[in-house]
Amino acid sequence: MSSSSRLSTEECSARKAFHEEIARQNLVPLWERLAALVTRSPEPAARPIHWRYSTVRASLLNAGRLLTVEEAERRVLILENPGLPGQSQITDSLFSGFQLLMPGERAHAHRHTASALRVFLEGSGAYTAVNGERTKMERGDFVITPGWTWHDHGNDGPDPVIWLDGLDVPIVNLFKTSFSEGSAAQQTEGPPQGDCEARYAAGLLPEGCKAESLSSPLLNYRYGRARESLAALLRNGPIDPCHGVKLRYANPLTGGSAMSTISAAIQLLPSGFRTAPYRSTDGTVFVVIEGHGHSDIGDASFDWAENDVFVAPSWGLGRHHAQNEAVVFSFSDRAAQEKLGLWREQRDT
Numbered sequence: 001m002s003s004s005s006r007l008s009t010e011e012c013s014a015r016k017a018f019h020e021e022i023a024r025q026n027l028v029p030l031w032e033r034l035a036a037l038v039t040r041s042p043e044p045a046a047r048p049i050h051w052r053y054s055t056v057r058a059s060l061l062n063a064g065r066l067l068t069v070e071e072a073e074r075r076v077l078i079l080e081n082p083g084l085p086g087q088s089q090i091t092d093s094l095f096s097g098f099q100l101l102m103p104g105e106r107a108h109a110h111r112h113t114a115s116a117l118r119v120f121l122e123g124s125g126a127y128t129a130v131n132g133e134r135t136k137m138e139r140g141d142f143v144i145t146p147g148w149t150w151h152d153h154g155n156d157g158p159d160p161v162i163w164l165d166g167l168d169v170p171i172v173n174l175f176k177t178s179f180s181e182g183s184a185a186q187q188t189e190g191p192p193q194g195d196c197e198a199r200y201a202a203g204l205l206p207e208g209c210k211a212e213s214l215s216s217p218l219l220n221y222r223y224g225r226a227r228e229s230l231a232a233l234l235r236n237g238p239i240d241p242c243h244g245v246k247l248r249y250a251n252p253l254t255g256g257s258a259m260s261t262i263s264a265a266i267q268l269l270p271s272g273f274r275t276a277p278y279r280s281t282d283g284t285v286f287v288v289i290e291g292h293g294h295s296d297i298g299d300a301s302f303d304w305a306e307n308d309v310f311v312a313p314s315w316g317l318g319r320h321h322a323q324n325e326a327v328v329f330s331f332s333d334r335a336a337q338e339k340l341g342l343w344r345e346q347r348d349t
């Protein structure tokens with residue numbers, strides 16, 4: 001800047017001519033772009049933001065009155081971060097939305113290269129089928145649909161069912177690797193309901209089994225089991241100052257994340273607990289399963305309650321205060337970042 005202010009008129013016009021000449025060759029000077037390209041620390045476009053379940057739920061039920069699931073294909077309200085308008089993204093790398101199925105409705109089978117997770121929130125009698133295997137979804141269950149697996153959903157219960165979807169669509173689209181295909185119906189053939197839980201959910205593995213894909217063979221991580229572990233670890237300690245009691249969802253064959261791009265975790269914050277400041281490079285979506293409390297994320301503050309969703313963008317400093325005993329599910333692109341050697345965290349800043 002200071003050098004250009006000392007330029008003579010001739011030098012200025014020579015530089016201007018140079019810019020015009022290289023622009024015609026699709027060339028741009030790095031020295032004008034470097035600071036924006038290589039920031040000193042993450043500069044996410046996503047902003048800290050909070051959705052209250054009670055208001056989203058009312059809109060979702062309105063969508064249920066206004067259009068059928070056949071019309072919608074998936075009746076989902078996208079949680080669009082206001083820092084990323086028009087981009088169908090909740091963070092700089094992830095999609096999320098609330099999905100509704102009315103009693104008796106079916107969402108037809110399809111598959112895509114994007115991986116998906118569901119956190120089941122409300123209703124009974126709902127199932128997801130993944131490559132033909134059905135799993136019944138109950139409140140707080142974490143259900144995975146790994147990339148390129150066929151999946152369909154249904155509600156056989158008497159009430160509307162609602163869950164939260166999380167997908168790595170923005171990552172798949174960054175790499176231009178999106179493929180998808182649909183079929184008209186439900187999947188009818190596959191292992192019996194609950195088969196993968198019998199094989200992989202009990203700390204046992206079928207003799208001779210090997211990890212054959214990048215995703216967990218366990219499709220449903222039950223809330224009941226996770227909740228029991230959280231309660232025992234609260235009694236046994238120690239409690240992490242930044243996270244309370246926090247457990248991550250693991251592929252039982254590898255110990256790695258349940259899916260290759262998305263990590264998920266569940267944490268318990270004891271009643272009255274205030275977490276120490278923490279930040280990490282993975283923009284994170286939090287879903288409140290139990291309790292209510294308050295979070296400060298960057299310069300934003302949220303009062304949250306059951307089923308609310310809030311976002312901590314990459315490197316946003318977060319602190320949480322549980323007003324009663326709270327259980328919070330979270331997911332992020334940490335699994336992808338770790339594989340690429342990019343993930344960082346900072347505790348107690």
Ligand code: 1HN
Nearest residue numbers: 074076095116151165167169
């Ligand atoms: C999808 O396939 C589902 O299968 C939900 O339930 C949300 C958002 C973007 C792209 C595909 C589903 C989705 C999605």
